[in-house]
Amino acid sequence: MQSLFLLFNHTLTPAQEADARASLGVDRIVTPPQDLRAVWSGVPPDLPEISPYLKAVRDWLLAEARLADYVLIQGDFGACYLMVRFAFDFGMIPVYATTRREAVEEPQPDGTIKITHHFNHRRFRKYGV
Structure with missing residues (x-):
């Protein structure tokens, strides 16, 4: 069985978790320890x-992932680039979420406009080589 390791600044939505299990076939989703989440989100x-x-x-x-495990990599552009290369080098499958x-x-009474953005998960996409 494959795992999905998260290098991601957010919490997976229920739709993302369901899609990861269905489309990637993962049975385990692994969040880094708090100190590493802070490293990833605080470059x-x-x-x-x-x-x-x-x-x-x-x-x-390297200690936790196995060959062909997935790694969801999103965040700082430079960190993503380095970690995608790292994942490929060690036989992991780097992916990102599309929305x-x-x-x-919404026009406001004071004449301003309030804009609300809605992001809906569509799929996980593999990074290309």
């Missing part, structure tokens, strides 16, 4: 190089 913008910063995340995946986005505009 410092002033670091000139982030590979050393992500070492604990790489070490966690349909809808905006609803």
Whole structure:
């Protein structure tokens, strides 16, 4: 059975979890420990190089993931790039979630417009090589 490891700044929605189980065939969804979630969601913008910063995340995946496990990778662009390459190098399958986005505009009494965005999960897509 395959697992889905989350490198993701949000909590999976019920629709995403159901889709992961159905379309990816995973039986286990693994959230990183709190300290690693903080690392992933808090990539410092002033670091000139982030590979050393992500070492604990790489070490966690190497210790926990198996060949052909999925890794949901979304977040800081540079961190995503590095972790997607890492996942490919170690036989994991990196994926990202796609959404349909809808905006609803509501005129307000003061003349401003309130815009509400709705994101609806569509699928998981594999990163290309």
